[in-house]
Each structure stands twice: as C-alpha cells, then as structure tokens.
Amino acid sequence: GNSVTQMEGPVTLSEEAFLTINCTYTATGYPSLFWYVQYPGEGLQLLLKATKADDKGSNKGFEATYRKETTSFHLEKGSVQVSDSAVYFCALSDLQTGANNLFFGTGTRLTVIP
Amino acid sequence: NAGVTQTPKFRVLKTGQSMTLLCAQDMNHEYMYWYRQDPGMGLRLIHYSVGEGTTAKGEVPDGYNVSRLKKQNFLLGLESAAPSQTSVYFCASSESGTAAYEQYFGPGTRLTVT
Numbered sequence: 519g520n521s522v523t524q525m526e527g528p529v530t531l532s533e534e535a536f537l538t539i540n541c542t543y544t545a546t547g548y549p550s551l552f553w554y555v556q557y558p559g560e561g562l563q564l565l566l567k568a569t570k571a572d573d574k575g576s577n578k579g580f581e582a583t584y585r586k587e588t589t590s591f592h593l594e595k596g597s598v599q600v601s602d603s604a605v606y607f608c609a610l611s612d613l614q615t616g617a618n619n620l621f622f623g624t625g626t627r628l629t630v631i632p
Numbered sequence: 633n634a635g636v637t638q639t640p641k642f643r644v645l646k647t648g649q650s651m652t653l654l655c656a657q658d659m660n661h662e663y664m665y666w667y668r669q670d671p672g673m674g675l676r677l678i679h680y681s682v683g684e685g686t687t688a689k690g691e692v693p694d695g696y697n698v699s700r701l702k703k704q705n706f707l708l709g710l711e712s713a714a715p716s717q718t719s720v721y722f723c724a725s726s727e728s729g730t731a732a733y734e735q736y737f738g739p740g741t742r743l744t745v746t
Contacts, residue, residue, distance in 0.1 A: 554737075561636070561737030567734075607674060619680065
C-alpha cells in the first residue's frame, strides 16, 4: 500500500540555521510527492511538489528532490526564519483511484527562535 | 475569493448526536475531499467527490456520509457521533484529479465528541 514516514518532531532551530526534515515513502505505483505547510490556526498549503524521479521542487527557499532509489523526498532550507515556524507534512498522491488522493505523513512541527 | 470555507469552526457533541459539516468553495473546482487529522496520524481521507452529484469512499469512511448536491458545496454528516470521531476535519478542493492540480484546504473544524 501507500504510506509516508517523516521525521518525528518537534524541531527547534535558531534563526538562519539549516533545516532538514526527512521523508520516505512506500507506494504501489509511481507517485507524485508533495510538501504541505500548516501555519497556526490555518489549513494546509502546498509548499512544493515533484512529479517524477530526480525532479526538484522549490518554493520560498525550501527545496526537495524526488529520489526514487532511496524512496525519499527530504525537505531542506539553507537559512530558516521565525516566519517558517509551522507544521510540515510530506504527502504522496495515488492516481489509481482516479482522484488525486493524498497520503500524508504525521507532520513535523518546526519552531524557529530569534 | 474566499477559497475554501468550513462551517462550523468548533463543535462539541454528545455521543449519539448527529451533525453536518459544511464545506464551500468558490473556485469552481470539480474535486472535493474530506480529511480527518488525528494526533500522530497525519491526515486521512474520509470521502471525496469528482463532480456534482458524485461521492466515493476514501481510506476511513465508516461512520460518515457525504453529499454533493451543488458543485460548490460538500457536506459531511455524522449520523450517530462516537468519541472515536473526535478529530479536526479538513475539507479540500482541486480543479482536477491529477497531481498537476493543487489541493486547496479549508481552515478546519475541531469536533469533540463526549
């Protein structure tokens, strides 16, 4: 079946530190991969995505590369800001049902301190 | 555009009571989804719809019913609430069902069943 495993949190970093949040997946087909972000009191927002092997998704200084050989999609940012404090979800899509159903990881809470 | 809105934001029910959660989107999207978010489990798909008048089961459909009588609205019903349905419920919509189309999420409804 489809599943996503992501790094346990919470993660606390100082401003301008380097961020990595690990994400690995198992899939029956050939999925697309996503990172969603949830700011306090809000719904999830798409941060970035990759639809095939070796694709790199990037947005707002965040990036992640689709690695088929290691079934991974780790999220990275070179210099985090206080405004990046949020919960980050790794997800994959399964198109076998005909709809873009998303399978989510458990989420990683990031807190950035000044 | 308001995007995706959910009503109500919070609700407390007693075991056995019923209620309906309303999701509305103003983006003319074909696809709509209901997820639940539980601690340590990420988001899981309850039901989804690929167009007006259609519904389909997701990963955890038991105890819930849905209806899509109008394209812009997707209703989630609990006929007889149970404590296991205590969760945060998110609605989402997308233009189409492929990975190329982003899912847009509402702000969530926090439901407690006592």
